[in-house]
Amino acid sequence: MAEFIYWVGMAAVAVNALTGVLEAERKEVDLVGACFVAVATALGGGTVRDLLLDRKVFWIADQTYLVTAVVVGIASFFLLRQRSIPPRWFLFPDAIGLALFTMIGTQLALHWGTPWLAASLMGVITGVFGGVVRDVLCNEIPLVMRVGELYATAAWLGALLLIGLQWAGVPMVILPTRVR
Amino acid sequence: MAEFIYWVGMAAVAVNALTGVLEAERKEVDLVGACFVAVATALGGGTVRDLLLDRKVFWIADQTYLVTAVVVGIASFFLLRQRSIPPRWFLFPDAIGLALFTMIGTQLALHWGTPWLAASLMGVITGVFGGVVRDVLCNEIPLVMRVGELYATAAWLGALLLIGLQWAGVPMVILPTRVR
Amino acid sequence: MAEFIYWVGMAAVAVNALTGVLEAERKEVDLVGACFVAVATALGGGTVRDLLLDRKVFWIADQTYLVTAVVVGIASFFLLRQRSIPPRWFLFPDAIGLALFTMIGTQLALHWGTPWLAASLMGVITGVFGGVVRDVLCNEIPLVMRVGELYATAAWLGALLLIGLQWAGVPMVILPTRVR
Numbered sequence: 001m002a003e004f005i006y007w008v009g010m011a012a013v014a015v016n017a018l019t020g021v022l023e024a025e026r027k028e029v030d031l032v033g034a035c036f037v038a039v040a041t042a043l044g045g046g047t048v049r050d051l052l053l054d055r056k057v058f059w060i061a062d063q064t065y066l067v068t069a070v071v072v073g074i075a076s077f078f079l080l081r082q083r084s085i086p087p088r089w090f091l092f093p094d095a096i097g098l099a100l101f102t103m104i105g106t107q108l109a110l111h112w113g114t115p116w117l118a119a120s121l122m123g124v125i126t127g128v129f130g131g132v133v134r135d136v137l138c139n140e141i142p143l144v145m146r147v148g149e150l151y152a153t154a155a156w157l158g159a160l161l162l163i164g165l166q167w168a169g170v171p172m173v174i175l176p177t178r179v180r
Numbered sequence: 181m182a183e184f185i186y187w188v189g190m191a192a193v194a195v196n197a198l199t200g201v202l203e204a205e206r207k208e209v210d211l212v213g214a215c216f217v218a219v220a221t222a223l224g225g226g227t228v229r230d231l232l233l234d235r236k237v238f239w240i241a242d243q244t245y246l247v248t249a250v251v252v253g254i255a256s257f258f259l260l261r262q263r264s265i266p267p268r269w270f271l272f273p274d275a276i277g278l279a280l281f282t283m284i285g286t287q288l289a290l291h292w293g294t295p296w297l298a299a300s301l302m303g304v305i306t307g308v309f310g311g312v313v314r315d316v317l318c319n320e321i322p323l324v325m326r327v328g329e330l331y332a333t334a335a336w337l338g339a340l341l342l343i344g345l346q347w348a349g350v351p352m353v354i355l356p357t358r359v360r
Numbered sequence: 361m362a363e364f365i366y367w368v369g370m371a372a373v374a375v376n377a378l379t380g381v382l383e384a385e386r387k388e389v390d391l392v393g394a395c396f397v398a399v400a401t402a403l404g405g406g407t408v409r410d411l412l413l414d415r416k417v418f419w420i421a422d423q424t425y426l427v428t429a430v431v432v433g434i435a436s437f438f439l440l441r442q443r444s445i446p447p448r449w450f451l452f453p454d455a456i457g458l459a460l461f462t463m464i465g466t467q468l469a470l471h472w473g474t475p476w477l478a479a480s481l482m483g484v485i486t487g488v489f490g491g492v493v494r495d496v497l498c499n500e501i502p503l504v505m506r507v508g509e510l511y512a513t514a515a516w517l518g519a520l521l522l523i524g525l526q527w528a529g530v531p532m533v534i535l536p537t538r539v540r
Contacts, residue, residue: 027501032512039481047412052227052237057412063475070477115243117250121219132317137492139501141207141319152212232407232417295423297430301399312497321387321499332392 009104012097013065017042017072019094020134025080027138037137038073039066045129049105049122053112102127102155106162116163123159128152189284192277193245197222197252199274200314205260207318217317218253219246225309229285229302233292282307282335286342296343303339308332369464372457373425377402377432379454380494385440387498397497398433399426405489409465409482413472462487462515466522476523483519488512 020041024034043059043066050057059065079085105126109119128151135142200221204214223239223246230237239245259265285306289299308331315322380401384394403419403426410417419425439445465486469479488511495502 030513032516036512051231051411052240054234054236054414056414060412060474060478063478066477066481114240118240118243118246121246136316136496137502139319139499142317152216153210156212231411232420234414234416294420297426298420298423301426316496319499322497332396333390336392 005100005104008096008100010065010068012100013042013068014072015094015097016101016130017069018076019131021073021076021080023134023138023140025077031074031077034077035070035073037134038076039069040137041130041134042069042072043130044133045101045126045131046105048129049108049126052122052125053109053114055108055112098127098151098155099158101130102158103162106159110163110166116167120156120159120163123162124152124155127155185280185284188276188280190244190248192280193222193248194252195274195277196281196310197249198256199311201253201256201260203314203318203320205257211254211257214257215250215253217314218256219249220317221310221314222249222252223310224313225281225285225306228309229288229306232302232305233289233294235288235292278307278331278335279338281310282338283342286339290343290346296347300336300339300343303342304332304335307335365460365464368456368460370425370428372460373402373428374432375454375457376461376490377429378436379491381433381436381440383494383498383500385437391434391437394437395430395433397494398436399429400497401490401494402429402432403490404493405461405465405486405491408489409468409486412482412485413469413474415468415472458487458511458515459518461490462518463522466519470523470526476527480516480519480523483522484512484515487515 017038020038021034023041024037029037046058046065049055059069102123104123106119106123108126109122110116114122131151132142197218200218201214204217209217226238226245229235239249282303286299286303288306289302290296294302311331312322377398380398381394383401384397389397406418406425409415419429462483466479466483468486469482470476474482491511492502
């Protein structure tokens, strides 16, 4: 199970990298610029979480995440030049990615002895901060702050629900062994 | 006295959260977006200071700061929809907040063995960085950098004065025990 | 040699501070705002590298870097009011600065036990992140991401080349003793 979650987490990194390239494309950046945004979007949230918790940054501890983000960044840069992909194709994996990042972030923070409200914020940061960095880099108001977007709301409610369930005694297996 | 300063510091967090919502309102963000900006504005400066000094982040160590920022963020979001408040009402608490954040930041850095010029910069960062994050999130040139605004200048002079006084042997009580 | 590199590194800090003021000037900021951008541009990359590697931040460990950035920031603020300097004068020192920052960052990361791809990214971050912060503060799309700019590409190739050379057994002396 932990192994499964590790790879779903990796898929979430890939999807986030893709959304970074999607937005960077619209700003006419070159390959390295696109890679830069891809990496920042995919790894930004977890990096801020690890810095705040004073953990070893996850993609320095396990380089596979970084390799994934770079490879997806390069591949999608060339792919998106060839043909545009309808944005709604990304909705489902994007939602999975947000949910998973949020859950992993919340669990890690609790595991690290963080008080509950701060832990829920860690979850939200892990889930949405990559997108904030992407939007700031591309000189836009972060998507997460715009009216009608429920990203952060969904992530926060999910994090609080997770903490509530754990407090109520429901066993959790969401924490991937390798991320620990 | 330390107890008193702890609560004035908490008031400064509240005022900073309020200025975050004030600016976010003008960008048409929703409740969670407003909370996000409120928390980033209120806790951003101290967070960067703690990361740079390699201290435990203050709002993870003591969750009260985070609760304050979130509660003020939510309350002022709804309050500001009802009626607008003249901005000059905030000038006095805002100035108090800036001064206090700067002093606490400078003292903490000195206490941590930081050389004097770096310590004064830590003070300035604690005082003004929250506002910088707020402006970057809202896609504006940071207020602190605009001509005629004396925020950072005042904070820096204050920090240097504080270091000078301490060097001259004036006893200091500004460091709140709980923040230590 | 290590002493020599220490001072070339200091020169790179000075040049980066200058490019910060150059860009800030165009946004009508005041002296403290210009200093703020100068310091962020000059020290931003190395600061992020040190936070990610969990090292003591270099300009807190050795205040000389901070003093250099502030002095250059103040001096160039007044100098640039007097007379404008043709931008191409900065190209050569700027390139030296980028190359040196990238090499120091890569070496430090390897020395710290970072895996190779992550280490090359640390080099790139050290080299270009200061400029990214400068552009975000000045509300522009980061130069590094624009089409046709080869900054990050050059830095990344350089970092990978350096890692390749070191892997092949070429002795390295680029790491300044004082930065260690």
